[in-house]
Amino acid sequence: MSPDVLSSTIRSASEVLAIIWTYVHLGQWRTIDAAIACATIWILLQLLRTYCRRLCTTQLRGPPNESFLYGVGQRIRSARDAGALYEAWAQEYGPVYAIPSTLGTQRIMLCDPKAIAHFYSKESRTYIQTPFNKKSFAIYYGKGLLWAHGEDHRRQRKSLTAAFSVAAIRQLTTTFYDSAYKAKGAWDVLIESSGGDSALIEVQSWMNHISLDTIGLAGFSHNFGALEGKHASVTEVFDTFTTSPRAMALNKGLILLGQVFPLLAHVPTSRTKLFQELNVAMEEISNVLLARTKKELEMGVIGGKGERSIIGLLIKGASGNSGFRLTKDEVIAQMKLLLVAAYETVSISLTWALLELSRHPDVQTRLRNELLAHGTDPTYDKLTDGLPYLDAVVHEILRIHLPILEVTRMAVEDDVIPLSQPIRTKFGKLVNNLTIAKGTLVAISMESMNRSAAFWGEDAKVFRPSRWLEDKHGQNGIPAKxxxxxxxxxxxxxxxxxxxxxGKNFALTEFKVVLTVLVKNYVFELRDGVNSKIEIGRGVFPRPKLAGEVGCQLPLRARPYVASG
Known part of the structure; x- marks a missing residue:
């Protein structure tokens, strides 16, 4: 069947749907019969559209379909290392391939650098969030930056840019230090009260609270008091994400089916209920902070040259006549997104860093020596470009332990994606580019690309920070690929x-500041030795946990560092 014939069939089916409902309104057909007929026709329409998209998209090789209902989705979601699974498929089928997805659909996976660069250059215009994801983001966070695309996205992003500038982050560095030293003070008390020279510290929750207090102060000039043990509704909900295994049990089938039936985003589950509680807590806080900040701006208390909070700068920018003003709902949406993003991503990266340093005492010692040799707390400029081994450790963590593992977008227009090298299609033809039909799902596994042996060498999955330094000295560091x-x-x-x-610069600076303070002052060890079994738990995003612990707990032994001699 040709694409033209399929398009004609789809139009005819749509006309049939309209006729059915006309008869219902005229009372000549029972509503239940009409609903069944319409549901059947609608499903057939979806299948026809899927088939039409496939005919208009380059036919690629890929793994066999394991389930008509879910494709290979269940296998990916249950995999211990989904990135390795994608990597294996890329080795077998080529740097771009197709994987079976829900109800006969497919996703085009990009593992080719040139194709990925093209994809990112056209993201938010040609490739946008899937309808299911857009509905979910609107429900959980509001219609902010994560939800927007096209001109709407450009306007919102422009409004936020000044709040994340180098000048803004430089001023926030002291706030990052304040949170790190609050944690140090609390740890010193724990160690002293333990009656020994060390104490078991559940670092996951402490990193969560450092991140939450930091974004509260840096983002909104508001102290959540998590490091001081103060009760706050948002703290309670965030903690539930990492301590309630039942609440974190994903309804995998619902998420997979949602890519075909976007309305499933509204179906209540234990996870969506928790997100709704988080949404209510964040909206309450955001409304209070927004009203307070606006009042202070009107009174001239903040908003001048000395203003440091992200929300203060955002409201100040949104109040101007730049043409990039945000509505109140959009400002609140950015605040809610900022809370979740800053809380989750930085705390996860810090937890992984302390875990890897505990696994690799030699790396921990080398990092501590560099920090101690510097002496005083590094300034923003020194953190950015003056502590090479700290920089190497941070980027090695970000390379092998990503908070967000993959991304899927939908093409809203036809496109042609260039390739670095020719690939062989499903029918054996060599092509230099991909034809992508409107409506096709295109995806990238960032985890796979960051850890692929084809790009990073045989030790790609090994935590080895020195690779970032070797490259600067002409040694075997970052491979050309x-x-x-x-x-x-x-x-x-x-x-x-x-x-x-x-928020990249914000995240990197906070990451380096907290790591600096903790590593200079403590020696970290795994509770059960370097061979302790680590599992992946689930908060909003995947997190490390010590095997056997409840939720996402990661207890490490910390003892104050004492210089020898």
Missing amino acids: AKEIPGHRHLLTFVDGPRACL
Whole structure:
């Protein structure tokens, strides 16, 4: 069947739907009969559209379909290392391939650097969030930056840019230090009260609270008091994400089916209920902070040259006549997104860092020596470009332990994606580019690209920070193939293009500050030794946990560092 014939069939079926409902309104057909008929026709329409898209898209090789209902989706979601699974498929089928998805649909996976660069350059215009994801983001966070695309996205992003500038983050560095030293003070008390020279510290929750208090102060000039044990509704909900295994049990089938039936985003589950509680808590806080900040701006208390909070700068910018003003709902949406993003991503990265340093005492010692040799707390400029081993450790963590593992977008117009090298299609033909039909799902596994042996070498999955230093001295550091990958430092952790992470500089600076304070002052060890079994738990995003612990707990032994001699 040709695409033209299929298009004609789809139009005819749509006309039939209209006729059915006309008869219902005229009372000549029972509503239940009409509903069944319409549901049947609608499903057939979806299948026809799927088939039509496939005919108009380059036919690619890929893994066999394991289930008509879910494709290979269940296998991916249950995999211990989904990135390795994608990597294996890329080795077998080529740097771009098709994987079976829900109800006969497919996703085009991009593992080719040139194709990925093209994809990111057109993200938010040609490739946008899937309808299911857009509905979910609107429900959970509001219609903010994560939800928007096209001109709406450009306007919102422009409004936020000044709040994340180098000058703004430089001023926030002291806030990052304040939170880190609050944690240190609390840890010193715990160690002293333990009656020994060390104490078991559940670092996951402490990193969560450092991140939450930091974004409260840096983002909204508001102290959540998590590090001081104060009760706050948002703290309670965030903690539930990492301590309630039942609440974190994903309804995998619902999420997979949602890519075909977007309205399933509204179906209540234990996870969506928790997100709704988080949404209510964040909206309450956001409304209070927004009203207070606006009042202070009107009174001239904040908003001048000394204003440091992100929301203060955002409201100040949104109040101007730049043409990029945000509505109140959009401002609140950015605040809710900022809370979740800053809380989750930085706390996860810090937890992974302390875990890897505990696994690799030699790396921990080398990092501590560099920090101690510097002496005083590093300034923003020194953190950015003056502590090479700290920088190497941070980027190695971001390379192998990403908070967000993959991304899927839908093409809203036909496109042609260029390739770095020719590939062989499903029918054996060599092509230099991909034809993508409107409506096709295109995806990237950032985890796979960051850890692929084809790009990073045989030790790609090994935590080895020195690779970032060797490259500067002409040694075997970052392979030439890896340098073809777009993104910050050839990593897809912060993605790329118009949707590249706006808070990258914020996250990197906070990450380095907290790591500096903790590593200078403590020696970390795994509770059960370097061979302790680590599992992946689930908060909003995947997190490390010590095997056997409830929720996402990761207890490490910390003892104050005492210089020898």
